[in-house]
Amino acid sequence: MTYEEHYLDWVRDAYAMEKQAESILEKMAGRLEHYPDLKARIQQHIAETQQQQNMVQSVIDRYDTSSSVVKDTLGKLAAQGQAIAGMMAEDEVVKGAMSGYVFEQLEIASYTSLIAAAELIGDEEGARIFTAIREQEVAMAEWLITHLPAVTEQFLVRSAAPGVEAKK
Numbered sequence: 001m002t003y004e005e006h007y008l009d010w011v012r013d014a015y016a017m018e019k020q021a022e023s024i025l026e027k028m029a030g031r032l033e034h035y036p037d038l039k040a041r042i043q044q045h046i047a048e049t050q051q052q053q054n055m056v057q058s059v060i061d062r063y064d065t066s067s068s069v070v071k072d073t074l075g076k077l078a079a080q081g082q083a084i085a086g087m088m089a090e091d092e093v094v095k096g097a098m099s100g101y102v103f104e105q106l107e108i109a110s111y112t113s114l115i116a117a118a119e120l121i122g123d124e125e126g127a128r129i130f131t132a133i134r135e136q137e138v139a140m141a142e143w144l145i146t147h148l149p150a151v152t153e154q155f156l157v158r159s160a161a162p163g164v165e166a167k168k
């Protein structure tokens, strides 16, 4: 395979990843009731994720003449599975915040690799786009890990109180 063929594959993977991200974040935000700060930050990142999809799509459009929806569909199915698994947990909000952090790390690694590939094939526009997206992923990861102790404490406090819902 050529550099360009691998590059296009990886950009498509990034697009599928962002579709999956949107699906997971929508489900989390839609279920959260008692954690307004977390919910607001997730909603902000949903908007960022939708912009990221458009930016990634613009790179695909420059390198791709055909169109593929296969990975998109697979990504959505995987996301639904993960969201459903999370809802089963009694400590859903804590597990969700942790999974969210892990997912952001996957995104950071993906864009770090994509930036290197973009530079190697001379796609300066792509490198610029993926660098901008990576900054948003780093900011989201930082927010989640910084607020994880508070989310944990709020969950424990609510969980110990009689008749108070803690999980979401």
Ligand code: MG
Pocket (backbone or CB within 6 Å): 018, 021, 049, 052, 107, 137
């Ligand atoms: Mg993203």
Ligand code: FE
Pocket (backbone or CB within 6 Å): 021, 045, 049, 104, 107, 136, 137, 140
């Ligand atoms: Fe993200």
